Amino acid sequence: MTEYVLSTETRAKLMKVSTASVATALYKRGLRNQFIQNVFPIAWKGRNMVGQAFTLRYIPAREDRNPITVFRKADHPQRVAVDTCPEGSVLVMDSRKDARAASAGSILITRLAMRGCAGVVTDGGFRDAEGIGRLDMPAYHQRPSAPTNLTLHEALDINVPISCGDAPVFPGDVLVGDGDGVMVIPAHLADEIAEECQGMETFEDFVLEQVQAGASVIGLYPPTTDEAQAAYDGWKDRNGR
Structure with a gap:
């Protein structure tokens, strides 16, 4: 099976459509659960977010595995995801719909923006939300997270199927975000x-x-x-x- 690659033409079309239209088109095909629930733009940029999904999955943290020193590790999945999310893609995080602990902060999200990523989405929260909102890159979350509580979640799996805001997200699916929220288009349906x-x-x-x-x-x-x-x-x- 050939891996889907979002074309420039399809990206340009999706930049001009609403999540409401995408929801209707998917509903016609029997897909009713593709809207990421309770996720909002930190600061609406006046343009759509469009890109293929690159995913990160969090689980509840186990205290003996998650002292603050884990962030020093070169293979920490959160850091690796930020440094390997492909240009033009959207980093999508399954943060268990829990905004108590930050999915990331402004330094990591700035790194995504500088690397040319198309956006970032979490069903949890971000710390430093004000700073993230000043970036040109679109960012969506549930609400600002506590600046502490860093290790309530453990970043575990990179680029695997996840749930984000109760929507199924597979690596390579196409994300479309507007001022209302974010839709997930299965990759094989994106062009049509x-x-x-x-x-x-x-x-x-x-x-x-x-x-x-x-x-x-x-x-x-x-x-x-x-x-x-x-x-x-x-x-x-x-x-x-």
């Missing part, structure tokens, strides 16, 4: 979802314009009349869409 959502966004632009002009949504959204479809076709021609 991007194409379909691009069309959905065009149609919704038309509908919003019609509603703002006083039109009823009945028969328009969805377009269940010949008149609505004809109006949409004409709108696309006039607007070069």
